[in-house]
Amino acid sequence: MATETRTTQGAPAPGGTSFSLSDPTFRAIVYQILVVGAVVLVGWFLISNTLDNLARRSIATGYSFLEREASFGIGESIIDYSPKDTYGRAFLVGVLNTLKVSVIGILLATVIGTLIGVARLSSNWLIAKLASTYVEIIRNIPPLLQLFFWYALVSDSLPPVRNALNPLPGVFLSQRGLWVPGLSHSPVWTMMAVAFAVAVVGTFALSRWAKGRQARTGQIFPMARAGLGLLIGLPLLAYILGGMPTALDMPKLTGFNFVGGKALSPEFFAILTGLTVYTSAFIAEVVRSGIVAVNWGQTEAARALGLPSGPTLRLVILPQALRVIVPPLTSQYLNLTKNSSLALAIGYPDLVSIANTTLNQTGQAIEGVTMIMGTYLTISLSISIFMNWYNKRIALVER
Template sequence: MATETRTAQGASVPGGSSFSLSDPTVRAIVYQVLVVGAVVLVGWFLISNTLDNLARRSIATGYSFLEREAAFGIGEHLIDYSPKDTYGRAFLVGVLNTLKVSIIGIILATIIGTLVGVARLSSNWLIARLASAYVEIVRNIPPLLQLFFWYALVSDGLPPVRSALNPLPGVFLSQRGLIVPAPSDDPVWKMMGIALVVAVVVTLALRFWAKARQARTGQIFPVGWTGLGLILGLPLVAYIAGGAPVALDMPVLKGFNFAGGMVISPEFFAILTGLTVYTSAFIAEVVRSGIIAVNWGQTEAARALGLPSGPTLRLVILPQALRVIVPPLTSQYLNLTKNSSLALAIGYPDLVSIANTTLNQTGQAIEGVTMIMGSYLSISLSISLFMNWYNKRIALVER
């Protein structure tokens, strides 16, 4: 069978060889195969060498240790935990604590950063200068140093437990943190949580329906007020239907600490405040640059239509600025999530802290480090996927 080869101009010539390194396509495939083979070979060497060294030292390998009893306590946990639980459950507590700090920190940093970024562009000289000073000071202080500052402010600036401040009935403020009354255990709270989730889902569905209806008929549906009514109303209906319990678990001083109530620890306050303040300064610059990127003619056009400054910013400028803001904003969200590992320095039981305790007790450092890496990789990829999806949603569609 006759074969073809290509000339320098790309024309096919019968009778040539079908496999030639002079062909760019063939050469690219060969190089990629060689690179993949080299990576696999290096990976195999590292893994086999590591397993061989561990076997020589009689060090156990594998993740079976996750089923053994942890035998250490954790001060803060979103799910039930005791020292009798397994290492696997302790690790899950650490992941949830990291997610709690990251999610709340992202929300607060976004709000504060947006406000500060808009304030930097204010026509009011004092507000603009204060916002600029906030950004310049916070961005140039290392985050770890900021965590130490906030932790020292709380732990050293507040009185001991027996002299705790009591500004309101049932509310105490001391070196152990802020202790407030908590709702007593009742099935109605689960019902309210389900109602809240249903309200959010219905609101999102209404938003999509309202946009399609407006594009089809030009009529505007009040999604904002309707969604607010659903988000507030459905949990309230569930609360009333569940008997409207009013019993509270009040904190009481027992010995050297408080029993009952809900505690916001100094460690959680320090890590959340430090990460929020630090990241918000960078988000402020991202927002400011995004607003500046919008053509000034858009503002002039909005003013010509009689729109006040507030609606102009909210309805005209920010929607267009989002296309510039979202990509670098994703990086700041990822930085905040990864910086949460600094919680180890102030004693907050996050993912890294609990994993370190686990590997110190079990001696299985490789497994512990891979679990930390896998957890942060999964969280970061989830944030990236969501933000990339949102970025595509707001991107301009060329016709």
């Protein structure tokens, strides 16, 4: 006797297979195949049409232009660069400048946003109102307008280069930025950087060992002092072994600008300050909501144990609030990174600015745009992966 594979309502019985559109599973598969097919078809049409139009106009395609000489200068760069370098190196300079603004901005915005968020919950009426005013004003002003404000503030309030302020020997402040003495080129600085990286890895490994030791024996290892000793001691040891160089590269006025030393340009100051202030207001609300989400009983329990307000916030409230804070905090980090593209408006040579100059000179607009998109996508995915990893690490584990 054949086994019935369908119910009386026409739906497939458990374990049965139906190739009818009345079957929800089969219907879902068909719809997904149609959507994927439509996306592939539209993509193929756009790509083939673009390539055909480029060929008709005899416009070269590909990324070989990255090996050609750039022939344009860049105001500031982390690595050595000159107009004789390639477009590829110029693009790398833009990526590094974007990363510099993003990383420093994320760190500063996190610190300031956390302080403002905690201040909003302060029992002091004045502090709470000032923090609330900061958040409400900053969040409702467009970030581009804030960049213009900070840039104009620096450009209009400082004297020209010839009349630069000289508060300390070797320190000059003018419309061209802040110039300070820099370290002369020496292999010792590379040795110290490597030593610091080793110290960071060693501190992380030591922290893992200390936690395991405490879990096994209950003995607390002085991790703060040991970590600080590694982070300071290893670079200091490398400096001593390298001969302790003391030569400084002093800035000097030459023509219409300073040469030598290290400079903080008005453009970098404006983009960093604007993004930091703007994002910190949103992070403050994220931190405040995370703290409020922690049950008040946790605070009462900490006070019952005799913990002061500071340790209660640091050891009891914030660790629990992080589980609420981290997901929306990730979005703010991504927003800050993507908003760094506004640097084009104030002349800071970020990724978008340099790529825009490149595609204007070479005519490789599609390639330039895809490089910008690919770079921002890579940075954003990297931030998301790290924050998701951290979020899983601090999540509650149910047994």
